[in-house]
Amino acid sequence: MDTSSPFINLSQTFMSFFHVASACVVIAVFSYYIFRPRCIYLIDFSCYQPPDFLRATVSNFIEHLTISGVFDKESLDLQQKILERSGIGDGASVPVTVHEVPPNSSLSAARDETHDILFAVVEDLFLKHKIDPKSIDILASNCSLFCPSPSITSIIINRFGMRSDIKSFSLSGMGCSAGLLSINLVKDLMKIHGDSVGLVLSMEAVSPNGYRGKCKSMLIANTIFRMGGAAILLSNREQDKHKAKYKLQHLTRTHVGSDNESYESVMQQIDEEGNVGVALSKQLVKVASKALKINVVELGPRVLPYSEQLKYIVSFIKRKWGMQKEVYTPNFKKAFEHFCIHAGGRAIIDGVEKHLKLDKEDVEASRSTLHRYGNTSSSSLWYELQYLEAKGRMKKGDRVWQIGFGSGFKANTAVWKCISEIDSKDRNAWSDRIHLYPVSVDGSSALET
Numbered sequence: 001m002d003t004s005s006p007f008i009n010l011s012q013t014f015m016s017f018f019h020v021a022s023a024c025v026v027i028a029v030f031s032y033y034i035f036r037p038r039c040i041y042l043i044d045f046s047c048y049q050p051p052d053f054l055r056a057t058v059s060n061f062i063e064h065l066t067i068s069g070v071f072d073k074e075s076l077d078l079q080q081k082i083l084e085r086s087g088i089g090d091g092a093s094v095p096v097t098v099h100e101v102p103p104n105s106s107l108s109a110a111r112d113e114t115h116d117i118l119f120a121v122v123e124d125l126f127l128k129h130k131i132d133p134k135s136i137d138i139l140a141s142n143c144s145l146f147c148p149s150p151s152i153t154s155i156i157i158n159r160f161g162m163r164s165d166i167k168s169f170s171l172s173g174m175g176c177s178a179g180l181l182s183i184n185l186v187k188d189l190m191k192i193h194g195d196s197v198g199l200v201l202s203m204e205a206v207s208p209n210g211y212r213g214k215c216k217s218m219l220i221a222n223t224i225f226r227m228g229g230a231a232i233l234l235s236n237r238e239q240d241k242h243k244a245k246y247k248l249q250h251l252t253r254t255h256v257g258s259d260n261e262s263y264e265s266v267m268q269q270i271d272e273e274g275n276v277g278v279a280l281s282k283q284l285v286k287v288a289s290k291a292l293k294i295n296v297v298e299l300g301p302r303v304l305p306y307s308e309q310l311k312y313i314v315s316f317i318k319r320k321w322g323m324q325k326e327v328y329t330p331n332f333k334k335a336f337e338h339f340c341i342h343a344g345g346r347a348i349i350d351g352v353e354k355h356l357k358l359d360k361e362d363v364e365a366s367r368s369t370l371h372r373y374g375n376t377s378s379s380s381l382w383y384e385l386q387y388l389e390a391k392g393r394m395k396k397g398d399r400v401w402q403i404g405f406g407s408g409f410k411a412n413t414a415v416w417k418c419i420s421e422i423d424s425k426d427r428n429a430w431s432d433r434i435h436l437y438p439v440s441v442d443g444s445s446a447l448e449t
Contacts, residue, residue, distance in 0.1 A: 041244035047429040050093035057090040087346035092374035117229035133160035138198035142171040142178035146205035175406025179378030203229030204377035211277030218277035228376025246416040254295040266407035291411035338400040340384040343370035392424035
């Protein structure tokens, strides 16, 4: 006689289903914990502040070029004209070896400059946060035109006694946007390596890169590049969230090197007399605008409110139908409270300001950085962020958009969200002279009076 009951079978089936479901939940929770997207936190950063004796005033800079005996009158006049219109003030500095007559462009001079800048910013960051160098898991550096052997990251590892299993990368030839490339590299590595601390170093060596020829497009770089660098401390550890300043929200990279005009807009080359220098094309601003436009098309849907996106789509359709001439430029101030535009030169800042329809205050940090520190290449974005902090403008919850441009041609952008209260009185590279800024419309400042 069969004593089994349909109720017993139903109960057994339910229990089997419950066990399977429980196992699935456990697996799902475990998988989420292991593979969940990790936030990238910016704990803090430090920018190099050159000593006052390295300042190269405009008049001294021109005098130095004259007595060096390297340039003819036409080349000297051109450089003076560029410098006076560059937006760079008397506070920008060059390495001590560039103050020599003639300038010292040797390998040892470039190494000394690199040591002075990077040792200072790394030590400042480590001391401020009581960081043990052996706690750094990932190290990335970028310096476009100086690529020594041993590498820059090896120099830092040796100096600070870092671990033997540290993951280190030295980027070169990537131009002024390489700082955000380094951030992107560390971000991608942190997807694989959980609970990691990363250090990014951004700089450009001025000492070995002075041009001594007559080519007009290659003389421009002589007048705009100055001494500077930054160290940025990143983490994907949850325990670091409470002490971090910012959280990375988006990082967008654009490379338009397949186009010859873009590819050749910033290029290191040799002139007819055998002198090496970096040539800047007259189409540089046009190329930068094109690259930024492509970058914005990718980033826009992630950050802009739907109302701005809808206005853009409608205007795009109307233009296609010949109903209007220009496509609507979204109001990016509805997505970001602050903007940090690479201080590559007055024309670059003017171009982005016009392209994005920004106000003067939106580009104040960029103009002020150009005025005080000059074009410090990839580190300029971090001087600008420190400017906003020193001015007391960065508030918890604010979003800042960093826009970098570099040879290749590249436009790289990053969006950070402030997640802590920023104390404007904290010492940084602007603390001593922040009260003298912003500069006036004509480029003058109380610094020069």
